[in-house]
Amino acid sequence: MVHSTGFFSALQQIRQLPLDVRTVTLGINIADCTDRSFHKLCDGIYQRIVDKAGRMNAVCSEVASMTGVPVLQRRLCVTPIDRVAQGFNASDFVNIAKTLDGAAANVHADRIGGFAADVQHGMTQSARQLIASLPEALVQTERVRAAVHVGSTENGVNMEAVSLAADALLKSAVASSHRNGDAAAKLAILANDSTGHPHLTGACLGDGWGDLVVHVGVGATAIIRHALEERLLENPNSKLDELASVIQTAVFQATRTAELVGREIAEKLGAEFGSIDVTLAPTHRPGDSVVDLLPLLGIERVGAPGTATALTLILSAIRAGSAFASCSAGAYSRIMLSVLEDTSLAAATQSGTLTFDQLCMAANAGASGLDLICLPGDTELSTLASIIADQVSFAVLNRRPAAVRLIIVPGKQAGDLVSYSGMKGSAVILPVRGAGLSERFIQRGGRLPPIR
Amino acid sequence: MAKRYIMTVLAANRTGILAALANALDELGGNIRDVSQAVIHKFFAVIMAADFPEDQDPEVIVDHIRAVCRPFGAEVTLRDPSEEMGFDGETEPTPKERYVLTLSGPDRPGVLRFLAHRLALDGIDLVDLQGRQQESTQTFLAAMELSVPPGTDALHLCEELRQEFQSDGITVTMQHRRIIAALAHPEPVGFNTAVP
Incomplete structure (x- = not known):
């Protein structure tokens, strides 16, 4: 049958793609809220957040319904608190965390980042107090996400800070032992984040951004899986570079959508548009995990030999696809193996096919750091600090950002299953081989010199 | 001054129908402002907005187009938008x-x-x-x-x-x-x- 218009055949190509925007993060500058008076400081921070972000939730919903693209999480981030609040003690910092939590709750944001300290060279008194306040601050708040930046390629790694952060992690876990140590999950230890990577966990508003900026994060897993499945139906013997092109195209589409949605939200909020993060992070929807892409590439089980190569292929395709789609994308792409938030990964660790060592290896190939992994309650400070130091040095050596989020589950042993209602996930506690054998190394303290 | 009309033409789709229609419009001093055409099951249909000289009688327009496009069995309808009310x-x-x-x-x-x-x-x-x-x-x-x-x-x-x-x-x-x-x-x- 002859039909008259090309318009129609073009429309036949339209398929409903599983597009969504995973996160919208509004960065708010609060550097000028600094004040000697504690009450004025807290008041200023609270008012600034409510003023600037008051409309965020409504605007996100409005743009989501207009474009038909759901926005899954709304986040805030502010200027690092260790710089804004100088000269206060640990209990004051706990109250600042509560202020942030209250303000975020007021504007219906899911999370607020910026309760952070940059200690890659040394430690200011306020950074030290902030780290000391972490256990209490994280237990007493719900939405606050904290971060400690311990090292970078240019500056090396501050091993004392690593130890202190590990200590804060342990204490946070103990302080929330009635909830299986979930406060520890809110603390990220970061490396190579000198410019304030806006998409890392607990990220703050880094240097060089304006007063109000909108960053968006895309969940590309579903669209990549969809595209790979379609291609494999057409040609089950596709070569790897062909599949890489398929991933690139899918990521291109996801990035374009995110930019459109992000710029629309930024314009409505009177904010600048910041950056796009195309990260393969899991959601709780079944099949929405990077682990589910591996069988499509031909790796039957995550952790099997070839996993690292497959992750590398995916990561390079993501970077290429997103960089072509938008000038604001590409620099931050990562793969996140968040065990606790990823049902497929959690199942793999539970069945024993994926071990802690393999997760560490994956962190070195495509994935960035260790994310939401549960460790035994008797893990010593030195072991924890060494695990963190290892991840930080991978990142420093490979010149890429990394985040480590570990949960020490008080009173539980390797092999026990723990669930968290807040994170809607459950995972098995992974054993760490060689625990307790690095104590002297950590006790030495000092610094890891910069990588030349 | 020009007067705008909305016109539809339905005809058998044979080579030359659009040429004949354009010819007729030209002879009437008409100018197409907006047009959309489709061919379905060997039938040609076009809807357009066209401007004609103000003194041109609408009946003359319809009769002339019908005459020129007679070999294609064209049906022509002409409407004056200013007489219609309540457009969305x-x-x-x-x-x-x-x-x-x-x-x-x-x-x-x-x-x-x-x-x-x-x-x-x-x-x-x-x-x-x-x-x-x-x-x-x-x-x-x-x-x-x-x-x-x-x-x-x-x-x-x-x-x-x-x-x-x-x-x-x-x-x-x-x-x-x-x-x-x-x-x-x-x-x-x-x-x-x-x-x-």
């Missing part, structure tokens, strides 16, 4: 969002009827519609462009239609025009560049 588009100058809605699946009776009623309920204007039955598979594919008043929840509407047609095995997709443009062309998006 012109009485409501509010900007509207454009979406493309597609339906595909087994050919079931009543699908379009339900859809059109549902869209009318929200004041949604169907500005373009194309559809065809694939005889080999007995499936139907329809694509339409919607002009949606501001404030309508597209996510919700799409989900509602999906639920409605799910039992018939009909797939519904709905995308904003700007998203389609963003996915189809690698030009910069979101910089307030106007997408028609």
